Amino acid sequence: MTATDPTRALSLVDQQLDASLDRLFALLRIPSISTQPDHAEDCRRTARWLSDDLAGLGFESAVRETPGLPIVVAHHRQTGGAQIGSARRPHVLFYGHYDVQPVDPIELWTSGPFDPVMQDGPDGERWIVARGASDDKGQVMTFIEALRAIRAADGTYPLDVTVLLEGEEESGGPSLRPFLDANRDELRADIALVCDTNMLDGGVPAITTMLRGLVGEEITISCADRDLHSGLYGNAARNPLHLLVDVLASLRDETGRITLPGFYDGVEDPPASVRAEWAHLGDDAALLGPVGLSIPAGEQGYTALEQTWARPTCEINGITGGYGGEGFKTVLPAKAQAKVSFRMVAGQDPDKVRAAFRAHVRARIPSDCSVDFHEHGGSRASALPIDGAELKAALGALTAEWGKEAAVIGSGGSIPVVKDLQEALGMDSLLIGFAKSDDRIHSPNEKYDLTSFHKGTRSWVRVLYALAE
Known part of the structure; x- marks a missing residue:
């Protein structure tokens, strides 16, 4: 021995x-x-x-x-x-x-x-x-x-x-x-x-x-100085929830790619040999089926496995604002919030991703409204x-x-x-x-x-x- x-x-x-x-x-x-x-x-x-x-x-x-x-x-x-x-x-x-x-x-x-x-x-x-x-x-x-x-x-x-x-x-x-x-x-x-x-x-x-690395951001969009009656102010007054969902929707294009300028700088696909090996580890259904899904989202041209292991992402983790209790309340909220996270791959800089996200949001906020950001950590891939x-x-x-x-x-x-x-x-x-x-x-x-x-x-x-x- x-x-x-x-x-x-x-x-x-x-x-x-x-x-x-x-x-x-x-x-x-x-x-x-x-x-x-x-x-x-x-x-x-x-x-x-x-x-x-x-x-x-x-x-x-x-x-x-x-x-x-x-x-x-x-x-x-x-x-x-x-x-x-x-x-x-x-x-x-x-x-x-x-x-x-x-x-x-x-x-x-x-x-x-x-x-x-x-x-x-x-x-x-x-x-x-x-x-x-x-x-x-x-x-x-x-x-x-x-x-x-x-x-x-x-x-x-x-x-x-x-x-x-x-x-x-x-x-x-x-x-x-x-x-x-x-x-x-x-x-x-x-x-x-x-x-x-x-x-x-x-x-x-x-x-x-x-x-993958991580960038977490919480944003709060403020419009009117108080909640408003939707019958008296609807259409005329800016609704922060409408504004918020428009901003969030603009983060991806119709192919699933993230639209932030420079977001994909430094991102490379895994070697062909690695992608071939991953292809034998399970298809899209193997990942999505157990959670009740069947159609891959995200970037076109990548398998579900590749999207989770080797591609960066932007996800909306929560949206709040207005009235969410039982019954119904016709209100235009004064504020709306969202939590957004980015998972990053090797080659991406979390500080640059955070700055690009904030610039993207600010560019879409009208001059009589405001947005605040709260950082929730960041790490490199x-x-x-x-x-x-x-x-x-x-x-x-x-x-x-x-x-x-x-x-x-x-x-x-x-x-x-x-x-x-x-x-x-x-x-x-x-x-x-x-x-x-x-x-x-x-x-x-x-x-x-x-x-x-x-x-x-x-x-x-x-x-x-x-x-x-």
Whole structure:
């Protein structure tokens, strides 16, 4: 057996599955809800639990204070910059988060949110049910349990490992970026490993290499100085709701393209080889059918999958104004509001997109009316080179474990930490997750498949040995 042979560690993962579940259940019992101040001490208790567990695996581990909730940092580095053969010893940084979402509405849970249980799923799969089972405690523990098995098998690890676990991911992560900036020399590694994403349907393992960025804007259009009677003022007085919907409708043309000047600057299509691979992952019906739709919207000439993974978008997330209660009220409202978000791809600048949007709106507001803007965050998109050695090694490891060709995919969502790691530490990230689309994260009865936990742990064993080579 060589230093990069996972056989014994994989066997130990299987043998120790019950003990691994006991540790996961102990972690799930702590109600680490970061958005609720009453649970601040629970979050700190979770951080201490994780730090102590990592210390027991030979890591130099500490709970590090921030202006908000603490961050766990743990290192296992071979002394003196040791080498494996003639090559420098690789170094990975694993990122996860220990905080969870609130549990409301509590009455919809079939068991206690922080009283984890095993349930039988309709397809014969066993489910771990609890808040945080999938997002992100279950995913974090797949990595920690992989470390435990490797250490038991070999007495050490085949590469240097840093673990970074934050406690504010579900509340916007305000402390993370300053912490990364202040500790960049300590935290910098060759590549980051992030376990907060999904597999594909059918149990196909996947590595997410593209994440979209985000710009959020709230606009308020004001016209008259008070609500008006629609019979006495209709037609003559400007209706801010009419004005608002006209402005919003002008954001796209008849082909679905976004009309902001310069919006597509820097946007490139994925390589033809990647688009061909995606074509085999599912058609438009596979994405839209489960939500009761069948006709793709958005830009013409792109599949539904391509539109969500590789194309930028503009979406209206909410419109308010006038009377929305029961009955009827014939009123011209004084104000109308809308929330608008842009998902951006690599090459786009969120500041330029925000400025273009505001200029577009202002140009359509009459001189006797006004518009106010309220910013709701912004982040750049990120993309991992698809020809990197680490990516190829990880894909091979996942394929070996699951017996299905691992896929390179994109994500329509945004994970700001990936861009933070890129900008603050100069590191790309491999996003390897074992969640499923039906895990009900952020909802009652959140679950994590037992297979995801077991084979996810085995997957990390294979990935770490593969990266060590």
